[in-house]
Amino acid sequence: MKKTAFLFFSIFAFISMHSQVLDPVKWKSKIEKKSDTEYVLIFDGVIEDEWHMYSQFTPEGGPLPTEILFNNAEGNFEAPEKAEESETHTQFNDVFGVDETYFDKTVQLKQTIKVTNPKNNLVQAELFYQVCKEQCIMQNKYFEFDLKELTSKEVVEFGAAAVAPAGDQDEGNDKPAAETPQPEKEDDLSLLGFFLLCFAGGFTALLTPCVFPMIPMTVSYFTKQSKTKAAGIKNAFIYGISIIIIYVVLGLAVSAIFGADALNELSTSVSFNLIFFILLLVFAFSFLGAFEIMLPNSWANKIDRQADRGGFIGIFFMALALAVVSFSCTGVIVGNVLVKASIEGGLAPVIGMLGFSSALALPFMLFAMFPGWLNSLPKSGGWLNTVKVFLGFLELAFAFKFLSNADLVLQAHILERETFLAIWIAVFGTLALYLFGKITLPHDSPITSISVGRLSLGIFVLSFTVYLIPGLWGAPLKLISGFPPPSTYSESPFGFGGSANTIGDKELPEGAKYAENGIISFEDYDRGLEYAKEVDKPVLLDFTGYACVNCRKMEQHVWSDPKILSILKNDVVLVSLYVDGTEKLLENQQYVSKTTGKKIKTYAHKWSDLQISRYNVNAQPYYVLMHPETEENLNDPVGYTPDISEYEEWLTSGISNFK
Missing domain, CATH: 2.60.40.1250 (Thiol:disulfide interchange protein DsbD, N-terminal domain)
Structure with a gap:
């Protein structure tokens, strides 16, 4: 009986000890x-x-x-x-x-x-x-x-x-390999979101000078050529479906030629990002009025002749004629949809073209069913070109995101954070001047006054421009997080006027470096411990990874808080142990883990093994407040803690126990 109880207790202890090793x-x-x-x-x-x-x-x-x-x-x-x-x-x-x-x-x-x-x-x-x-x-x-x-x-x-x-x-x-289950609702919603985004792009294309004037012309043609109202509605419906088929076939062609995996892999390459940077620049200058992107006139003439045949075939070629003739405006937006689709991969090109073409076709069908609505349409005029120019400025700004991606991969430091933000400030500042009527472009009509809507949009763009300016001196700019390069990829990674060698009159300790937010950090356990003993401060062990998403979230959104930042800079010694590096240990430093039985060959394996063997945890981020002399915990370790108040309370309780 005692042996059975002892065996049960041993098994329970073993499970408890390893319950957090995920x-x-x-x-x-x-x-x-x-x-x-x-x-x-x-x-x-x-x-x-x-x-x-x-x-x-x-x-x-x-x-x-x-x-x-x-x-x-x-x-x-x-x-x-x-x-x-x-x-x-x-x-x-x-x-x-x-x-x-x-x-x-x-x-x-x-x-x-x-x-x-x-x-x-x-x-x-x-x-x-x-x-x-x-x-x-x-x-x-x-x-x-x-x-x-x-x-x-x-x-x-x-x-x-x-x-x-x-x-x-x-x-x-x-047994045969398990079948992959059908996508869950969250994946359907992501495709739905992309569909709606492209649907909005189709409506934007409607508001361009190449498409908008064609709505009343096309609808009038169907209502006059059709013998009955029902026939007119039927023909307009066929016309709309033809538009959708033409663009969806284009999406299918993109998927078939490149393939989902190839598109996805391309989207991460330097050459892909550079090509799209140039492509978006061409689109932007086209919308700004420098030139027009047009397909050969011979194509349009041949299609027009086919449209005269009548019947289903004639209507289909009328839809194809719309796609060709309006290409100088819609081609730019279609190009952007395909750029985004190439990044999404999978069925995204087809879904994107379905959303875009549905928005483009819907007004033609609805106005054919209800011709009286044509009277409510605003008249064509200079406002159509304003929409086109506005899109051109957006194209110009987003083009530099692709150039930034290429620069980050190459680590060339050509388009650092300050340079990127300076370009965006110039682009959106110029757009604000354009909306206020201070700048005119080649195809603009003379401006005697501006509408309330245009004035409101101009104020919004100007406010956004002013918001960007402090970013040149290190402001986080959380509204556009993810677009500019990270703060560490800049001319002043330690803030405007900061230095990588000193803080105030103190020299950087041996073996330390500056991490995110200008915090002194050690990446070696023993050196960090030795320094903590010298300055008589507790050690904050940070088990982290270079590619750890939530580690970066903690650094950018929690550690950047003034109260947390003050504690990390003044009251603790930070030791960041990266578990995903590639630096190898010397031959005589390599060993076999007593916990996992694996050969420990790199520093990353060493720190991971330390985390597992000492704390029975293998997930990052993981934070431990520790006494440098006894190496005992000052309070219970924590993992990902996005609540700033909760993290501050955890830090202060551990530091209080140390004192």
């Missing part, structure tokens, strides 16, 4: 044979609710992408750089300023390998990935595949015994 993705693996030399390694993961795992194609500067690494020093097989992925989702991350691509609910990776040494039957693969919820975790999983028996198993480390992770690995070897 493992949100459960894996199964299998291997399929394609030919005598080609095999497919399949990794199937089930992701816990509210967690998401990042794709291989997440761009640089954002969260860490998934990688499949091989133990293949002998060159027994060959493998492409990227595996085939199951369905992913893409969403803009305003913290990193990039479009992150991730898996939700389930993930499947299919890695094809080609055997070059027939005598070798063992393939060892390491799966490295980042998974996030309110906290982020970096995970390494190890798998061994037997090419002869066509079996696989998960192991603790290469050469170690197999483990049986949750989900029953052995059972998964004989």
Whole structure:
């Protein structure tokens, strides 16, 4: 009885000790044979609710992408750089300023390998990935595949015994890969949001000089040519559907030519961003009146001749004629929709074109059904060109976002935060002057007075311009978070007049550097501890990651608060331990973890192992207030804490216990 009680207590203690070591993705693996030399390694993961795992194609500067690494020093097989992925989702991350691509609910990776040494039957693969919820975790999983028996198993480390992770690995070897479930409502809503955005773009295109005057002309044609009102409505309906078909086919063509994955991968590349920067500049100057983007006149003439044939075919070619003739105005907006769609990936080009064309076609159909409404339409005039010019200024501003993306990836420091903001201030300041009538452009009508609506819009744009100005001296500008480069990517990363070497009359301690918000930080545990003993202050251990989303949120929105910032600068010694770096430990410093059994080869692994072995937690951010002499906790550690008052209370309680 006593043995049973002791065994029960031991199991309970073990579970309690490891209850906070999170493992949100459960894996199964299998291997399929394609030919005598080609095999497919399949990794199937089930992701816990509210967690998401990042794709291989997440761009640089954002969260860490998934990688499949091989133990293949002998060159027994060959493998492409990227595996085939199951369905992913893409969403803009305003913290990193990039479009992150991730898996939700389930993930499947299919890695094809080609055997070059027939005598070798063992393939060892390491799966490295980042998974996030309110906290982020970096995970390494190890798998061994037997090419002869066509079996696989998960192991603790290469050469170690197999483990049986949750989900029953052995059972998964004989069963087919799990099917990816249908997208959840949140994904449908994101596509709906993109549809509505493009729908708004279609209505904007209606308010341009190339399209708006054609509404009464086209509707009058249908009502006069049709023998009955019902026939006119039917013809107008066919006309509208034809417009939608033409643009949706364009979206399908973009998806078919490039493919969803190719578009997504392109959106993270330097060349892609530079091409779109130039493209948006061309669009902007076109809308501002420098020139017109037009398709060849011969195209329009040929289409017009086909439109005279009548019937369904004639109406379809009338719709095609509208698309060609109005291209100088709509082409710019269509181009922007496709740019955005390429970043979204998947069905976005089709959804985008469906939304755009629906808004474009709807007025033609409605006014044909109710011709009396034509009398309520405002007359064509100079206001149409004002709309066009306004869009041109917006194009010009957004073009520099693509140039900024390319600069950030290259780390060229050509378009730093101050330069980017100076350009935006100039663009929106000039737009405000234009709206107030102080500047005119080539196609503008003479202005004797401005309307109340134009004056109101001008005041709004001027207010936005004034809001941007303090950003030149380090203001956070939270309203446009994600558009300009981060504050650390600037000429004055430590504030206007700040220095990377000194604060006041104090020299920067040896082994320390300046982190976000100008806080002194150590990235080595022992050096930080030694300095804390010298100055007699508590240690704030910050388990973090370069690609940790919520770590950046804490730094930008909580640590930047004046009360928190004062505490971090004056009352504690910050030791930031990054668990996702690549710097290797020296050979004699490497060791095998007593907790996980894994070989610790890098500083990132060392700090991760410290977090797991000491605190039984593997998620970031994770904050510990510690006494530098005894290395004991001053209060209970906390994770992601976005509430400033709650975080301040936690800090002050720990510091009070230290004193």
